Amino acid sequence: MKNNSTIKEIMEAFRQNPEKGFELIYKAYSGPVFRYLRNSFSLSREETEDILQNIFLPWVKNPQKYAQIENPGAYLFISARNAALKFKETIREDSLMTEGGDKSHDTSVETNLMIDRALCKLPHEQKEAVVLKVWINMTFEEIASLQQCSLQTVASRYRYAISKLKELIPWQK
Amino acid sequence: MAKIDKDQFEEYMEQNCPVEEPSPEVFQHLQKEAAWNQPPASAKHTITFLLLLLLVVAAGFLRNADLPKAKKPEKIPVLEKIDPEPINIIATVDSPFDSGICKLIRFDSNDFNLSFEDDSSGPSMLAFSRGLDNI
Incomplete structure (x- = not known):
């Protein structure tokens, strides 16, 4: 932001x-x-x-x-x-x-499709928190304001989402 | 260690940030719709068109409207002279002055002098009623 x-x-x-x-x-x-x-x-x-x-x-x-x-x-x-x-x-x-089917990102199509698929497996609020925090560079306060929830809720959603994504994405390869 | 892993994962996610952008057509369409790209004359044209439309409608109404006409002087109705129809005589009696009752009331008194010479019905009725009283 x-x-x-x-x-x-x-x-x-x-x-x-x-x-x-x-x-x-x-x-x-x-x-x-x-x-x-x-x-x-x-x-x-x-x-x-x-x-x-x-x-x-x-x-x-x-x-x-x-x-x-x-x-x-x-x-x-x-x-x-x-x-x-x-x-x-x-x-x-x-x-x-669904599953990022018709997406065609410019860089590293395969990786992005893999991330998309993993994001689609998350609950919407968790997915939204990750996208806003990691890709839009929003602060937790801004995300909390957008999602109309507390700062702690956003932080929890983000933590759970990242933890889940780590399991779903073979990111260390 | 977990924190470092998390940061690394975040970095990995950031590196794979989608870079999609909306197509230029979106911005072009917005520019086309923008208030600053609307010709200023269009507002004038709209007003002129509306005024013309108003005039046409008003002219149409005027054409169809019934103009008020001056009232003609009213005629005073002439009363026709009606000739009184002759009354049918359905019965006749003898002269009331000759009747007994009239003789009774025609006494010598100047302040009570009923003259029924002109009217033939009044004395008979009056006399008749007095006659009744005397009975």
Whole structure:
């Protein structure tokens, strides 16, 4: 996640010039939000892009309203999480990607598929905690705020998840 | 040792961080929808279109509307003169002045002088009623 001064600069730029500022916001958060959605909720690329587009769309349609937000990252991750949970509730289970089937990561495809499969075996909250902590570099406080639970719960989820992943992934080879 | 293993595993996970990015089409679509890329004239065009629409609708209403017409002066109805129909006489009696009752009431008194010369029905009725009283 970005540090506070960078966030302030980005939001100030968005207030001064929404077009330029939005470009900065999109560059800063579209990738992490995309990877968070894709890996935490096991969504296909198209589904992930649809949700991503929907959560950024109000920002470009009504920039004055969103210029008052102080922490765009937190806001976007919460929006993404809510949208993904709603999507998963409505969509049929069989259309969801499972076992990382249609993923094609750029580096080390086999390893990534193996990690995906292992992540899919974890409960959703544990998987989400690992993705946010390891790949999005969120703090436990930020994850707790997003998951709406205590700091201890997040730490426990993360510890259990890492422990389980260690068993599932032959990482020392 | 366990802690070191955990850190190493975290490093391993970080090294295998997915690097997927959304396709450029997403950003292009957002730019297309952005408020700052909407032509400012579009708002003016919308207002003009709405005004024209309003005028057309108003003209349509005016065309179909019934204009109020001036009222014609009202005619005062002329009362027709109705000729009184002749009353059918269904019965006749003798002159009331010749009846006994009339003779009774026609006594010499100036302040009680009923003259029924013009009216032929009144004296008979009055006389009749007085006659009844006297009975």
